[in-house]
Amino acid sequence: MRKINTRDFRRATRATPRQVNRQILLNLVREHQPISRADLARRMRIGRGIVTTLVNELLEEGSVYEGAVADPPPLPSPPLSTRGRRPTMLYVRTRDRLVVAIDVRFSRTYLLLSDFSGTQIALETFGTLFKPDALLDELAGRVRTLLRTHGAEGSCEGIGMVVPGMVDRGGGRVLNAPQLGWRDVEIRSGLAQRTGLPVHVENAPAACALATIWLRPGGGSGIRDFVYVAVSDGVGAGVVVDGQLVRGHGHTAGEFGHIPIRADGPRCLCGSAGCLEAHTSNLATLARYLGHELSPAVARELLRGSGLTVEDVIHRARRGEPRARAALEETGRYLGLGLSIIINALNPEQIIVGGEITAAWNLVEPAIRAEAQRRALTQEAAATPVIPEPPGSLPRLRGAIALVTAPLFAAPQVG
Amino acid sequence: MRKINTRDFRRATRATPRQVNRQILLNLVREHQPISRADLARRMRIGRGIVTTLVNELLEEGSVYEGAVADPPPLPSPPLSTRGRRPTMLYVRTRDRLVVAIDVRFSRTYLLLSDFSGTQIALETFGTLFKPDALLDELAGRVRTLLRTHGAEGSCEGIGMVVPGMVDRGGGRVLNAPQLGWRDVEIRSGLAQRTGLPVHVENAPAACALATIWLRPGGGSGIRDFVYVAVSDGVGAGVVVDGQLVRGHGHTAGEFGHIPIRADGPRCLCGSAGCLEAHTSNLATLARYLGHELSPAVARELLRGSGLTVEDVIHRARRGEPRARAALEETGRYLGLGLSIIINALNPEQIIVGGEITAAWNLVEPAIRAEAQRRALTQEAAATPVIPEPPGSLPRLRGAIALVTAPLFAAPQVG
């Protein structure tokens, strides 16, 4: 029930059905590999003849490759019948198709060389440079040597870059990244020129959502409506509706960090008071633990001065320190309040929480769940699963990978 | 950048391009009528030959009709050149295609006989019956006589019904409508059987959003990302992303009424405290004017007992009564706070506000705008237009019409 955009539509040509079916087929291989042509024909309710031609096209362009014929009967998924000719299995080519993922954070910048399936090849780090040009020079140099040392100069298909701030993805401009002090910085063309590779830039929580859509372990679990809530120095979200990231009219959808949840709450870095972020960010938890109200001055002092981090607070809470436990629990309570807003407003199938706080999940979960349920309107909404991102999964870097790979697997736009 | 749903996809067939292009063409006629075949060919960047065959198809099935040849030069839109053969203009057939729109509200139920373009033919009202079966009997009888007296028995293409509560649109079940006291009431099949017409049921704010997508005056103004906020006895919203209504996993998206905005706010009918609805609904404004805190008991008393309505408060405010003005202004302030959450979370291109309060727009707008801007993160977000639904436009009934007409014009789903 989508209305056609009569100002900017894509009309169908004679080649459109093939493009559509080709892409469906490619995605079926992606999610069910190893899979045979005959099985694809059954799943698509299409003749085997067409599958042959579509697969040949994909083989020729190298998106897919043929495995050996499944020799012995002991297959992981048992064939319907044990009789008849054995199928030749198909796989998507991921091994020798590489991506460079970049995660720019306040303190350090991460570079990952990875293949299309998300398998890590090399990971390196350096202190973030805050001058855009200096950072781009450094990055371009490191990308070059990274590709050279791994003999991957020809097989890298693009660079995905994740930034803590709002991004005009189409244009590749960073609109506002307060942590880096950037405003209206054109980033894409600079890196693309320096490296000769296509570059994609995206906001961090949005990228995490993309990683969840495209690289979730057990890919086709079929969850197409969810919100990824990223809790770190800031609090942001990636909203996914029908398998598609919602970016908003001005590219700033998902900024849940600055929704007001308490009129009398502490002043936030954004200037308002009572923001969700001022109650649930790592800084807020830290400040609460130290007994401060979070004001910009205090926040900066905490960032620079005391070497204490949230990880330390979590550590102390695990050891049983009551003040640390209380600080985390209160963060959980406010986070639950924030999630209840998301549940009421968007009714997602699932909410995924990422960030350092997931390391203390068993400490914060009860508070989150209690508060979210208390505010839910229906039983189904109250039962909305809230799931922590598994530790060590590098969601931002995986999101950067997805920035490059997703366009090759996405549905062709029609209508 | 949508991910293909490998569990439930629509593969393209040989006929798909035609379906897609036919629908694009139909929508172009809808939004640019009168329009010629040659002009359609130019807009679609397609040969005139195909346009002829597509138009013939639409003419045959009666979706479109030919007007007279544009005889004299004085056309509303001046042709590119004054020379050459005159075009025959095309129009979508709306006059003799009828819809029955039904709006069930707490006090009264409205029935409207309308054509596809939204032109009203007959409007009638009766006191709402709270027993589902009794209401359906009454409705079926009235629909029958309405169609008979207007000689429209053959030309009615469906019934659209709008309900104050959550609706499983696919199944036609009302999940929860507290104002009517309904829970899990199957409504569609009952009315469809009684009338022999296809029936669509939808939640009121969502229907208002649909009306805005499909029947907005000056249709193709190109706004495809907006939120319709309906402020009446309750507060709800219809969220539209890329020309498509977001319904959520459990059909309850858009329930902005019960997001918490103040921890210490008054208790709401839903059981929680500090809900947006408890601060901005008509009842809340009324209670504030009367000097009460809104509790369920007070609310019920206000509904039944005193004959005072929001309209009265607005009237008194217009006459200059300070307490009435203050009550409305505070409603505006809280509403602006609520809108700032929507702006941050979804970054729509525009927000439309509907409900009785729009009659006092010039009194509430400054407060709304000030509060919304104060919370916005970017200048663009702060400039998000907040527009009142024009008075007397019957948005819920127009939404009910759209429920029937929209599927005929919507983009065919592919992929």
Next chain:
DNA sequence: GCGATCTTGTTCGTTTAGCGAACTAATTCC
């Protein structure tokens, strides 16, 4: 007034993608 020019709308032959039936290949069962 008449031909040149221009625009609209139709027709028709060409190309190509989907579709289904027939065919080959490989394997198991009896």
Next chain:
DNA sequence: GGAATTAGTTCGCTAAACGAACAAGATCGC
């Protein structure tokens, strides 16, 4: 070893897009 069964390919048919040619209706210039 032949019947049965499944996988994969080939090939002819059909129908839709595409583009060029054509007919129809209008204006302009001489």
